[in-house]
Amino acid sequence: EIPSLAEMFKGYFKIGVAIPFKVLINPVEAKMVVKHFNSITSENEMKPESLQPREGEFDFSKADAYVKFAEENGLVVRGHTLVWHSQTPNWFFVDKDGKPASKELLLKRLENHIKTVVGRYKGRVYAWDVVNEAIDEAQPDGFRRSKWFEILGPEYIEKAFIWAHEADPNAKLFYNDYNTEIPAKREFIYKLVKSLKEKGVPIHGVGLQCHINISWPEIEEIENTIKLFSTIPGIEIHITELDMSVYTQAGEEYKTLPRDVAVRQGYRYRKLFDMLKKYKNVVTNVTFWGLKDDYSWLNQRGRFNYPLLFDKDYQAKLAYWALVSPNVLP
Numbered sequence: 546e547i548p549s550l551a552e553m554f555k556g557y558f559k560i561g562v563a564i565p566f567k568v569l570i571n572p573v574e575a576k577m578v579v580k581h582f583n584s585i586t587s588e589n590e591m592k593p594e595s596l597q598p599r600e601g602e603f604d605f606s607k608a609d610a611y612v613k614f615a616e617e618n619g620l621v622v623r624g625h626t627l628v629w630h631s632q633t634p635n636w637f638f639v640d641k642d643g644k645p646a647s648k649e650l651l652l653k654r655l656e657n658h659i660k661t662v663v664g665r666y667k668g669r670v671y672a673w674d675v676v677n678e679a680i681d682e683a684q685p686d687g688f689r690r691s692k693w694f695e696i697l698g699p700e701y702i703e704k705a706f707i708w709a710h711e712a713d714p715n716a717k718l719f720y721n722d723y724n725t726e727i728p729a730k731r732e733f734i735y736k737l738v739k740s741l742k743e744k745g746v747p748i749h750g751v752g753l754q755c756h757i758n759i760s761w762p763e764i765e766e767i768e769n770t771i772k773l774f775s776t777i778p779g780i781e782i783h784i785t786e787l788d789m790s791v792y793t794q795a796g797e798e799y800k801t802l803p804r805d806v807a808v809r810q811g812y813r814y815r816k817l818f819d820m821l822k823k824y825k826n827v828v829t830n831v832t833f834w835g836l837k838d839d840y841s842w843l844n845q846r847g848r849f850n851y852p853l854l855f856d857k858d859y860q861a862k863l864a865y866w867a868l869v870s871p872n873v874l875p
């Protein structure tokens with residue numbers, strides 16, 4: 546039997562995985578999750594469109610199954626996600642006449658969604674991605690022009706944290722985003738989180754999604770982001786959606802993973818984890834966005850990608866061995 550990933554990084558951080566529901570009900574895959582990981586995230590099943598497809602009609606059937614699975618197997622759950630511009634039904638944003646919802650109406654709906662969801666899993670979901678991807682560095686003020694922002698202005702962000710905290714005072718509450726290595730975006734996120742903290746808004750961490758590729762960004766830039774965010778007192782960091790595309794441009798495609806690319810990927814995963822281990826006091830969870838290559842969201846428009854640690858046939862890749870066994874890389 547090959548070594549458990551979670552076991553390898555014990556003493557550093559939790560190792561998590563995002564999984565679709567089909568993994569939970571596949572005995573081989575469920576066993577693999579329990580062996581290698583000690584944290585799980587539902588890839589889509591706790592998003593607003595899944596939990597409240599129509600106003601007031603909550604469907605917790607799948608979300609409940611994740612939480613139960615975690616409890617039965619001694620894992621923790623990262624809840625993903627409460628407030629996002631995507632995978633959120635349009636009914637949130639319109640009134641009964643189909644006109645844009647008023648501020649009051651949208652706030653009421655936001656409060657109800659957050660309190661119902663977080664309240665249901667009180668004490669059982671250890672961390673929530675409360676607000677996802679609210680920063681857009683192309684805007685002069687840094688705020689993404691989502692419907693949330695357009696109707697409510699930036700204060701929807703603090704409201705979301707306050708309501709989540711009311712519903713579960715012990716849950717760790719995160720702001721989560723991608724491309725956090727781009728200096729302009731990193732600065733906007735830093736300013737946002739720092740000002741929330743200074744106002745006394747209950748926020749406990751920043752999630753760095755870390756959808757990286759084989760050459761971008763430099764590991765040093767990820768480190769710079771960790772260094773900057775860890776200067777904010779009371780903030781911890783989770784790597785929330787880690788994967789490493791083997792492509793850097795649209796036209797590239799490998800029908801199978803070439804050995805030299807697999808080796809590069811292995812070295813790069815190793816370098817990333819060696820860096821992360823230095824920050825074990827602030828980086829407390831590292832979650833992969835997928836169990837095996839064929840389940841990755843990066844497989845799009847017929848092009849297969851190889852971003853994870855296990856291949857489609859359940860084999861541990863060189864990327865896995867680079868993390869668990871120091872001498873495998875040539």
Ligand code: G3I
Pocket residue numbers: 588589631632723754786842
């Ligand atoms: O559930 C429907 C199904 O009924 C339908 O038949 C099928 C046909 O397309 O689509 C299914 O929905 C898909 C859903 O995943 C569930 O599989 C959507 O089309 C597809 O767009 C959706 O993609 C998800 C994506 O978020 C949507 O934004 C990915 O699985 C998921 O990995 C991805 O995750 C996001 C994080 O939440 C936030 N950060 C970025 C990350 C990657 O995009």
